Amino acid sequence: MSDLFNPDGIAVVGASATPGKIGYEAMQNVIEFDGPVYPVNPSASGSVFDREFVSAVTEIDGDVDLALCCVPAPVVPDVIEECGEADIGGAVIFAGGFGEAGPEGQELQDRLVDAATEGDVALLGPNTSGFLVPEEQLYATFATDIDTIPSGNVAVVAQSGGLAYAIAFQAENEGVGVSAMVGLGNRANVGFEEAIEYFDTDPKTDSIILHVEGTDDGRGLLETCQRVETPVVAYNVGEQDVGDFAESHTGALTGEYELYEAGFAQYGVPTVRSSTELLDAGTALASSPRPDGPNVGVVTAQAGPGIAITDRLKAAGATLPSLTEETQEIVEEILPGITFSANPVDTGRPMPEFGEVVDAVARDENVDIVLVYELYEGGLGYPTDDLEGLVDDVDKPIVFASGGPREIITEELAELEAIGIPTFTAPERAADAVSALVQYAKRNAEPDAVVAGEEVSADD
Amino acid sequence: MSDLFNPDGIAVVGASATPGKIGYEAMQNVIEFDGPVYPVNPSASGSVFDREFVSAVTEIDGDVDLALCCVPAPVVPDVIEECGEADIGGAVIFAGGFGEAGPEGQELQDRLVDAATEGDVALLGPNTSGFLVPEEQLYATFATDIDTIPSGNVAVVAQSGGLAYAIAFQAENEGVGVSAMVGLGNRANVGFEEAIEYFDTDPKTDSIILHVEGTDDGRGLLETCQRVETPVVAYNVGEQDVGDFAESHTGALTGEYELYEAGFAQYGVPTVRSSTELLDAGTALASSPRPDGPNVGVVTAQAGPGIAITDRLKAAGATLPSLTEETQEIVEEILPGITFSANPVDTGRPMPEFGEVVDAVARDENVDIVLVYELYEGGLGYPTDDLEGLVDDVDKPIVFASGGPREIITEELAELEAIGIPTFTAPERAADAVSALVQYAKRNAEPDAVVAGEEVSADD
Structure with a gap:
């Protein structure tokens, strides 16, 4: 390989x-x-x-x-x-x-x-x-303009070459990179298993994202996903009957959508519903510590996006735990008369103390994953200085979403990414990425930490 | 007003x-x-x-x-x-x-x-x-950096000011504009009805997009949406119980999610599930002719994205009709040995004849809406010249999705937008926008054209 x-x-x-x-x-x-x-x-x-x-x-x-x-x-x-x-x-x-x-x-x-x-x-x-490895400037493909795709730490393994490029160019458009991009095509003797095992050993790769239309050896794929150390996320296409169009494509039959969804759940693989979600989930997993549980602490500077995020997280099965009394006291001390100090914490608008509030929630023992929303405010910027070192300190994923003028926030969000905080520019995209982290935590939980109702493989 | x-x-x-x-x-x-x-x-x-x-x-x-x-x-x-x-x-x-x-x-x-x-x-x-009207450089708000938001023809009317900005900045990030952006807040005496009626008469506005957390007068909102001439799309938040956080926000109770969804369906309003989908649906409706029916013709240059698009369209209730024999003959004449000439039409890869194939499908009498996917290929570009005038000619929405390096495609996709073709850079986002057009067509169909199983208001 x-x-x-x-x-x-x-x-x-x-x-x-x-x-x-x-x-x-x-x-x-x-x-x-x-x-x-x-x-x-x-x-x-x-x-x-x-x-x-x-x-x-x-x-x-x-x-x-x-x-x-x-x-x-x-x-x-x-x-x-x-x-x-x-x-x-x-x-x-x-x-x-x-x-x-x-x-x-x-x-x-x-x-x-x-x-x-x-x-x-x-x-x-x-x-x-074909495939490409941007870090090595290795572009084994006939596609054009692919040397624009930046190097990163997410490996894209797609059944369809076309979808592989659709994902890689979305990454480029967003300033995110890939460690490799592979279109498997007919999988004559290199299939999902071989590719996943190879990229599991690749030092440049910190997560592997899959586009799956169907394969003859579903069990082999699932067992490989479970066996490897690197987190894997799957985008399983074919919920609907798309007829002989799919078969004419890579010679694979779709139509086993539900089986794959159940299989991925059992074998520890988060699943997503679009190429954008796939990239976002892979990016969040590749650039964050692995979450220990499904409990999300939400901190928002604006209630509307906070409510949309909470709604979407709950629909995806995330838990928003109560914060400890200690955390609530800290938050209320930082911001007396705060708009809403439960979980979500709503500061009402951006403010200099916003980073301290995020810090307090991230340190809460009830919280496994932190999701932050804050519209950009000129003259205030993002709490990058306050959050520096926090991810390593608490060893939890912290995901940050914001809105603001592209020219400004592209640069400022990159500073947050540099300190280990993946960023998104739409509230629901951040919620979806966190939902994948929640799925990962639930599906890879130690047996004694399993959340009621979740199925876990016997040989986990 | x-x-x-x-x-x-x-x-x-x-x-x-x-x-x-x-x-x-x-x-x-x-x-x-x-x-x-x-x-x-x-x-x-x-x-x-x-x-x-x-x-x-x-x-x-x-x-x-x-x-x-x-x-x-x-x-x-x-x-x-x-x-x-x-x-x-x-x-x-x-x-x-x-x-x-x-x-x-x-x-x-x-x-x-x-x-x-x-x-x-x-x-x-x-x-x-507050609110803003970019065309008039009217920024009635305390938020910063908002003069970057371009002028366009979609009016954003949001219950939450924070979400209004989240949407407006997403528009800016994507190079899309808004005719106005309004955060309603507590709606003391200007609510959804008043705002929708005002922007219905605004010559700059070609679609109105709503963010709804809940209102005391659901029926008034729905009747207004039905009465106005301008197409309206709604993002209804609150599927899950987000508890007293929502109530503390704009004084509105959420929890009537299903009622609103059913109401919007009955009163002719497409609904979406995220702020991004809301913006995309509004953009597609504002810049396209109104679709006459829910039948989508898909043309793709790459099978993988085509399958993902078809899967998502079908899940959203779109119909992919058979093309007429005449269209199939034209397509096979243009591209002998074409990969797949049914619907979707799959040309296998980008090629100089791609625009002619799109033209043939757009002119098919079985097709009400056209969705095109083509990865960008240097030296070939997009079929802008071939498609010029087509939208007016056939009086149907044509939506175009692609992937490619940001620097290049931003400019080239703008040329497609200039000839009346809304564009997207992820396959599923285009499918979602087309799904909103399908919903619009189904929910506003003449009674004798109603698709089986769809509910339509008696006074439609």
């Missing part, structure tokens, strides 16, 4: 000097990689992007672990056979026309898998748009 | 020269207005922001329709009495401590309403952060 996702050198099979062709786009992306790149094409001569064409992967004079196959489907099994001969351990297959395209395609995919098994080649795809 | 929302001149009662005070922040905001502004304060002398202090509203020598009351609660009834004497027809009351604060507060609020009735003054608040 490390040949595939962490190669020393790369071959682009079917490389082309013609812009617009997949073999050209893949070359253009992959030359940003800091390692040797070889264009392979038996019918081309000269060079492309200053690299000399080679006639076959077996003719490469150098260290290559990964081949990007930009050739049509019928040729792919032979190329993989040659990869095996050339000791290339990983290959990305962009072409469609395999398992998703009926019996003939399946036959071709079987030949492909045989060649890969024979030659010990890990295959990403076929029918994928 | 036009004294309140469309004044010629403004008095700031309790104006202050001390930064940080509400009377200073309100002055700072309101001097951007293109009209006379008078700071009123009996105990101040000299000037603030180059305007001379006046001792009382009755002493102003000039045309004033609107008073911003930055004084403490106990003084407010007397100020409103003076406003009546001075023929000032609108007032914003920022202070809390009225109906939301128990019996004594209610008594004060009753005195306030009596004074307003006597003097014929329309009151926004008390317990509000």
